[in-house]
Each structure stands twice: as C-alpha cells, then as structure tokens.
Amino acid sequence: MxxxxxxxxxxxxxxxxxxxxxxxxxxxxxxxxxxxxxxxxxxxxxxxxxxxxxxxxxxxxxxxxxxxxxxxxxxxxxxxxxxxxxxxxxxxxxxxxxxxxxxxxxxxxxxxxxxxxxxxxxxxxxxxxxxxxxxxxxxxxxxSLPIWKSHEQKPHMYSTALGTRLARAVANIAVPHPAGIRAIDPCCGIGTVLVEARSMGIDIVGRDINPLVCKGSRKNLAYFGLSGEVVKGPIAEVSDTYDVAIIDMPYNLFTHITSEGQQSILSEARRITDKLVVVTIEPMDQMIKNAGFTIVDRCIAKKGTFERQVVVCE
The missing domain is CATH 3.30.2130.30 (VC0802-like)
Known part of the structure; x- marks a missing residue:
C-alpha cells in the first residue's frame, strides 16, 4: 500500500x-x-x-x-x-x-x-x-507508451477531425479521473475523441446527426478493439444526463450550421451536463454564457498557423 x-x-x-x-x-x-x-x-x-x-x-x-x-x-x-x-x-x-x-x-x-x-x-x-x-x-x-500514435491510422478519416494528440489531451481535460464519471460526445464525427477516451477506460458514448460518420465512428472503435455506443441523432434528443460533455463544435467553414444552431447545441448541452469542454475555431464566450455555463479554464491549441480554443465550462 x-x-x-x-x-x-x-x-x-x-x-x-x-x-x-x-x-x-x-x-x-x-x-x-x-x-x-x-x-x-x-x-x-x-x-x-x-x-x-x-x-x-x-x-x-x-x-x-x-x-x-x-x-x-x-x-x-x-x-x-x-x-x-x-x-x-x-x-x-x-x-x-x-x-x-x-x-x-x-x-x-x-x-x-x-x-x-x-x-x-x-x-x-x-x-x-x-x-x-x-x-x-x-x-x-x-x-509512457505512445498509444495514441497507433490511432493515427484510422480506417475512416475526416478532414476536419481533431488530431489524435489533441483529442487525447481533450479527453484528459474533460475526464482527468475517470472513476464513476459518465461522459458524452454529442457531435462525435468519426470518433477521434471516442477512440482516445475509450482507450483510456473513460466511460463515454457518442452521437452525431450524420449517419455516415456514425457508421465510421463505430468502425473506428471496432478497428482498435474498443467498444462504445454511437447513436444517430441530434443532441436535442438526448434524454439522459452526464457528468461531462465534450463538443468539437461544427465549423461554419465546413458545415451549414448557423450561429443559432451552435447556440442550440450549447444550450442543449447545459440541459444534460454540468461540465462541458468545447473545442472551437472561433470565439464562443458569449454563446457559452448565454447557455448558462461559466468558463473556468481555457487554452489555445496550435498546429502551425491553425488555432483551436479548448474551453472548460461549468
């Protein structure tokens, strides 16, 4: 002992x-x-x-x-x-x-x-x-064993998905101590965060409105021998509550989501969790405040000239 x-x-x-x-x-x-x-x-x-x-x-x-x-x-x-x-x-x-x-x-x-x-x-x-x-x-x-490196070569990729190092860090930021914690990624895409979180024993479920990326996310998890639920549907249909949510916010540049749609995602997240980690390429402080969250920590994640914000909210 x-x-x-x-x-x-x-x-x-x-x-x-x-x-x-x-x-x-x-x-x-x-x-x-x-x-x-x-x-x-x-x-x-x-x-x-x-x-x-x-x-x-x-x-x-x-x-x-x-x-x-x-x-x-x-x-x-x-x-x-x-x-x-x-x-x-x-x-x-x-x-x-x-x-x-x-x-x-x-x-x-x-x-x-x-x-x-x-x-x-x-x-x-x-x-x-x-x-x-x-x-x-x-x-x-x-x-340290660089387990995340083996996850770089997924059978299903997405051009705007988070890199594996960033995804692993985000999962740790959201769930640093996994015992008894239930998490959700309601905009999971092809499951980059899900793969990293599940590989660390974090209890997390995924969700996305796109049936094709849901299918790809399930296949990526299975490819690495990981299990995990991935459901098709919007965050508005989530009826359960979770200890923490991770949202890699859909980008206006690559999707048709509006600012109203982004606000809706944040507001729905407030309904299902008391802790939220948001990854975004644009400032969302006012939207986060409007959803009822308080920003408690943050950082800038850089890759060359490209920057994302990682924002921890409660």
Whole structure:
C-alpha cells in the first residue's frame, strides 16, 4: 500500500505549439501546472494517458546530497533483477541536463550500491533517479507508451477531425479521473475523441446527426478493439444526463450550421451536463454564457498557423 503522501515526478516532452494545451492538461490532472518540463505531485496518473508525458517516477527515497542518496541505495534490496536510469536527459527547472557520460557514471554508481542483481537488457523492475532543484529522488520508473500514435491510422478519416494528440489531451481535460464519471460526445464525427477516451477506460458514448460518420465512428472503435455506443441523432434528443460533455463544435467553414444552431447545441448541452469542454475555431464566450455555463479554464491549441480554443465550462 502506498503511503498517504506518496510523491510522483512526471517528465514532459512537448512542441512549443503544444505548451498551452499541455499546461491545461496538467491543471486538469493535478490542479496546477509547471512552466518547466517536470512536475511533482501526490496525484497518481498513468503516464501513457498523456500525449506529453515522457515518464513517471514513483518516489521511494530522496536526499539532499549524492552521498546521502548512495547511502540509502546501499541498504535497498529490490525484489528481483533491476536496472537504474538517470532521468536528467534535459533541463529540469533550475537543474541543467546531465551529459550522457556523466549519466552513465551515476547509473553505475547507483547500480553497484544497490544490493541486488542488475540486468541492463531484460530487468524485471526498472528504477529511475533524478536530480531536481538541488535534491536527488529515486523510485520506480514507468515510461509512457505512445498509444495514441497507433490511432493515427484510422480506417475512416475526416478532414476536419481533431488530431489524435489533441483529442487525447481533450479527453484528459474533460475526464482527468475517470472513476464513476459518465461522459458524452454529442457531435462525435468519426470518433477521434471516442477512440482516445475509450482507450483510456473513460466511460463515454457518442452521437452525431450524420449517419455516415456514425457508421465510421463505430468502425473506428471496432478497428482498435474498443467498444462504445454511437447513436444517430441530434443532441436535442438526448434524454439522459452526464457528468461531462465534450463538443468539437461544427465549423461554419465546413458545415451549414448557423450561429443559432451552435447556440442550440450549447444550450442543449447545459440541459444534460454540468461540465462541458468545447473545442472551437472561433470565439464562443458569449454563446457559452448565454447557455448558462461559466468558463473556468481555457487554452489555445496550435498546429502551425491553425488555432483551436479548448474551453472548460461549468
């Protein structure tokens, strides 16, 4: 059983265009964000959920000095074969990147201090250590698996659909902690958000007025071995209520939807949920307010010169 004050250290890699989106995902997961590419928290998140996380260190011990760090390593007995990896491969807040030869030397020192059998090729357990802001941390290492990458090649595509990285981040922003949460994507298109959410165990259903994209969404889910309900029909026909809704707002540029139609979608969303995450290419603050929501957080998601707003409403 983990102690009540268990600490986790998360490292991040993101493109400069994704900085704002990554920080919003951080705030959704942890209630705060880091301007740097590392964050320490007592909140446990599977690193493979985020398209930006590189790895997670579940802290076992820490020390203000390297000698103190090694003294704890000397009394540590792992349960099976192990490997140690230094995570200082890039600048960490005030701590500069440790050059490759120095990282290898530190890894050898730690590995030789631990009372166990090291295995660099096929270890049963991988440990990591990191220096951050003048302190050394050691713990269980879990690397992020880029599951979202396998979802890029869907059998059914849609030119205006969200990219998989953005869709995965949006699903996390909407449902950072899935236990007991029911979600709906009432304008699901070909199911980009549904695929990402379902692959993370989020309980979400889809809906769309276009029967062809509903069919494509079902096929995309099935292609990745995922289940999930996708119903044809407008949001106005939704009779159930949900903890959160995700709406990638239909675009005036590519559809015949009017501003009145967009307002109707938002107003119907207010009827079925108390929390809404809207993705839009145009400002919708007044429409969101008119629907009875309050904007509590937001970001700009960029891809080159193209920008979308991700708006969190309650």
């Amino acid at each position: 983990k102690p009540a004050n268990q600490e986790f250290i998360y490292t991040y890699i993101r493109h400069i265009d994704e900085h704002d989106l990554c920080r919003l995902e951080m705030r959704s997961f942890f209630g705060t964000h880091s301007e740097a590419n590392v964050l320490k928290s007592e909140v446990e998140i599977d690193p493979s959920r985020s398209p930006f996380m590189k790895e997670r260190l579940e802290v076992i011990w820490s020390s203000e000095s390297w000698e103190g760090f090694l003294s704890q390593a000397r009394v540590f007995i792992p349960p099976s074969t192990f490997k140690t990896t230094c995570l200082n491969t890039m600048d960490m807040e005030e701590t500069k990147k440790i050059p490759h030869p120095d990282r290898r030397r530190l890894e050898r020192e730690v590995g030789e201090s631990i009372q166990g059998e090291a295995d660099l090729l096929e270890p049963s357990i991988e440990y990591g250590f990191i220096q951050m802001n003048g302190k050394w941390y050691f713990g269980l290492l879990e690397k």
